Amino acid sequence: MRAKRFLTTLGFAVFAASMTAAVAQQPRPCSTVAPTERAAARASGACRDIAPIVDAAPQNGDAASTNLPVSGVVGLTFDDAKDRLTRFELRRSYRPSAEPGGTVLEQQPAPPARLPAGAIVRVVLSDGTLRPPPKVAASEIDEPRPARAAPRVQQPQPAVADVPPVAAVLEPLPPAGTSRESSVRSDPPLADRDRLAVPNVLGMSEKSARTRLGRYRVELRGRPSSAPAGHVIDQDPKAPARATPGQPIRLVVSSGPANNRAAAIAQKPLPPPVSETLELANVTNRSFDEANGALAEFRVTRVEVADAAPNGQVIGQSPTAGSMVQPGSTITLRVSDGSLAAPVTTGANTPAATTPAAATPPAAASDASPAASAPETPAATTPDAASPVSTTEPPVSEVQQPADPSLTALMPVLGVGALLGLALAAFRLARRNRSSGEMRNIEPTINLPAEPDVAIAPDPEIKFAARLEVGDAQIEFIATSDTADADLDDELDSEKATVEHWGDRHG
Amino acid sequence: MDDGIKLRTPLDISHDDVERALLEYAKDEPTFSGAHRPLRNAGQQAAAELNRVLDVDVLEMLRRGWATVPSVSRAIQLSALKKAPPVIIRLDEHCVSSTSHLVLGIHVAQKPLPDLRLALELKADVQSATLAVREGRIELVALADISVVARLKYQSVLLKEHSSGVNGGPRDPFRNQPAASEHRTSVDFYI
Numbered sequence: 001m002r003a004k005r006f007l008t009t010l011g012f013a014v015f016a017a018s019m020t021a022a023v024a025q026q027p028r029p030c031s032t033v034a035p036t037e038r039a040a041a042r043a044s045g046a047c048r049d050i051a052p053i054v055d056a057a058p059q060n061g062d063a064a065s066t067n068l069p070v071s072g073v074v075g076l077t078f079d080d081a082k083d084r085l086t087r088f089e090l091r092r093s094y095r096p097s098a099e100p101g102g103t104v105l106e107q108q109p110a111p112p113a114r115l116p117a118g119a120i121v122r123v124v125l126s127d128g129t130l131r132p133p134p135k136v137a138a139s140e141i142d143e144p145r146p147a148r149a150a151p152r153v154q155q156p157q158p159a160v161a162d163v164p165p166v167a168a169v170l171e172p173l174p175p176a177g178t179s180r181e182s183s184v185r186s187d188p189p190l191a192d193r194d195r196l197a198v199p200n201v202l203g204m205s206e207k208s209a210r211t212r213l214g215r216y217r218v219e220l221r222g223r224p225s226s227a228p229a230g231h232v233i234d235q236d237p238k239a240p241a242r243a244t245p246g247q248p249i250r251l252v253v254s255s256g257p258a259n260n261r262a263a264a265i266a267q268k269p270l271p272p273p274v275s276e277t278l279e280l281a282n283v284t285n286r287s288f289d290e291a292n293g294a295l296a297e298f299r300v301t302r303v304e305v306a307d308a309a310p311n312g313q314v315i316g317q318s319p320t321a322g323s324m325v326q327p328g329s330t331i332t333l334r335v336s337d338g339s340l341a342a343p344v345t346t347g348a349n350t351p352a353a354t355t356p357a358a359a360t361p362p363a364a365a366s367d368a369s370p371a372a373s374a375p376e377t378p379a380a381t382t383p384d385a386a387s388p389v390s391t392t393e394p395p396v397s398e399v400q401q402p403a404d405p406s407l408t409a410l411m412p413v414l415g416v417g418a419l420l421g422l423a424l425a426a427f428r429l430a431r432r433n434r435s436s437g438e439m440r441n442i443e444p445t446i447n448l449p450a451e452p453d454v455a456i457a458p459d460p461e462i463k464f465a466a467r468l469e470v471g472d473a474q475i476e477f478i479a480t481s482d483t484a485d486a487d488l489d490d491e492l493d494s495e496k497a498t499v500e501h502w503g504d505r506h507g
Numbered sequence: 508m509d510d511g512i513k514l515r516t517p518l519d520i521s522h523d524d525v526e527r528a529l530l531e532y533a534k535d536e537p538t539f540s541g542a543h544r545p546l547r548n549a550g551q552q553a554a555a556e557l558n559r560v561l562d563v564d565v566l567e568m569l570r571r572g573w574a575t576v577p578s579v580s581r582a583i584q585l586s587a588l589k590k591a592p593p594v595i596i597r598l599d600e601h602c603v604s605s606t607s608h609l610v611l612g613i614h615v616a617q618k619p620l621p622d623l624r625l626a627l628e629l630k631a632d633v634q635s636a637t638l639a640v641r642e643g644r645i646e647l648v649a650l651a652d653i654s655v656v657a658r659l660k661y662q663s664v665l666l667k668e669h670s671s672g673v674n675g676g677p678r679d680p681f682r683n684q685p686a687a688s689e690h691r692t693s694v695d696f697y698i
Contacts, residue, residue, distance in 0.1 A: 473572035473605035
């Protein structure tokens with residue numbers, strides 16, 4: 001035992017010595033040296049200047065010329081954005097906004113960035129869900145409006161000259177103290193709950209449009225157009241209108257150019273079709289209906305699983321949130337059936353989240369929210385990378401010292417060392433626990449930290465209790481020819497029974 | 508007749524029967540559909556519990572039917588009042604039918620689920636039976652040919668059916684004698 005401890009201690013000592021030597025070999029930065037001694041230290045190599053890392057390689061003219069300027073599309077409709085970014089791969093995601101649906105809210109990268117052809121450009125579109133309600137004819141009126149069920153026309157009041165005439169009240173205003181936005185989100189009209197956002201299929205081929213509009217009934221109509229034949233040139237209703245699944249969506253498909261001029265136009269090489277993918281929204285912890293509505297451009301498959309979450313709540317999705325998925329793809333939602341929910345405590349409303357079984361679903365933890373998976377900024381657009389090399393050393397007090405490169409180089413070594421030390425300690429602890437019986441007599445007892453109680457969700461306890469509820473029995477005598485006419489007593493009319501006393505035979 | 512035939516012998520509910528019943532039940536009970544999956548592994552346990560309550564003598568079910576016959580019922584009442592020699596009653600060909608219910612109560616994580624109610628239909632065609640009524644009880648003296656059909660159903664879905672004949676019952680000691688019903692006889696009880 002002593003030999004083993006000696007070897008372990010020796011190993012630690014060797015490791016620590018090697019770490020110390022590695023640190024000592026790294027020259028310290030000149031910025032840590034006093035200004036009066038800095039020149040001498042720099043000349044003798046005792047310190048090293050730290051400069052920002054700059055890619056000093058000459059710019060390749062050919063490579064630079066292949067980069068294309070990225071046009072700004074913020075504020076445009078998605079169709080216009082597609083037209084401007086035809087050389088790039090366009091990826092879009094949606095966000096609730098008061099802007100009209102399909103309007104580009106953000107763009108990544110933004111101008112004046114330059115990207116090679118085919119690079120990814122992400123745009124965030126408004127889904128139009130926060131659009132304000134239709135304006136009423138006279139917004140100056142503070143009085144509560146009459147109910148929608150009984151709209152009435154307010155005639156101009158000649159007696160009050162200041163009040164402008166009101167043509168008609170379209171819909172009631174939200175209650176006082178409630179913002180319009182929140183009222184729209186939290187209490188949508190009942191009919192809108194069953195409606196889904198109609199995807200935009202303009203410019204798509206007929207097949208793609210049918211795929212996107214799989215939930216609706218597509219009505220096609222042809223029309224000569226300069227657009228390529230078979231492409232959708234008009235749509236009714238247009239995105240972002242909401243429509244009930246099964247509702248007809250009328251599409252006008254181009255039947256090709258109608259004259260020679262249009263044919264000439266059609267002969268021109270068209271820009272490549274935009275490769276379009278959508279960033280999958282995070283719909284976990286939402287009800288299935290909500291999730292289904294949010295994923296209107298995909299095919300949604302519902303898979304019910306036993307879980308402690310409330311019935312109908314989405315506990316997982318595949319592909320995960322943030323994935324770039326083509327419209328029309330199948331999204332599998334795992335929906336809790338609520339069967340493993342904790343029993344309701346009598347007399348008190350126990351929140352489901354306090355029960356062990358109702359912990360956060362594992363799938364939800366793995367699903368990154370779209371906000372968390374923000375698009376990466378291409379390195380080429382980072383302005384810091386192009387900062388020039390400073391040839392004159394500024395005063396120490398004014399220099400923003402970057403990270404010490406020696407320490408930076410040392411970090412992996414230290415990390416590996418720490419990991420090795422932890423692994424060795426864990427190994428020793430494991431061995432100590434295994435042979436604790438022998439060790440207890442030799443070494444003093446070490447108070448190990450108590451292991452945390454691991455809440456293992458047990459299988460739900462299932463009990464059965466069967467019982468037999470015996471029902472009434474009926475008896476039916478089967479009449480035979482020789483007994484059907486038997487002249488029996490009234491009591492025995494309905495039966496064919498013979499009753500005799502034991503004494504009749506043996507008495 | 509202590510060693511009579513138990514209901515569980517011909518029926519013998521299996522794991523598959525319970526599975527089918529739960530499947531059908533899940534279609535009707537929305538609250539039950541969610542629990543169907545975890546219950547699937549407990550089908551054997553549920554089948555054992557159902558078989559336990561089926562440990563009922565088939566003849567016990569027949570006695571309930573026989574007791575509805577007016578003469579038998581009256582004999583039972585009279586024999587219970589007075590200690591007297593047994594009254595012998597011979598029943599010619601008849602059919603006893605009864606419908607009972609097997610109720611399976613289910614608790615998942617101490618949360619009760621709606622009961623699963625299975626109908627147990629029993630139909631026995633008896634060629635003849637001779638009963639002795641004594642001290643308020645029906646005793647079977649002799650039993651001729653009998654066939655029993657037992658059906659286990661969930662609503663209209665037949666889960667299991669078994670038909671069998673009951674053999675080994677005591678023979679009718681009066682079989683060769685002319686049946687009393689062939690004569691006009693009065694029914695007399697010594698009170």
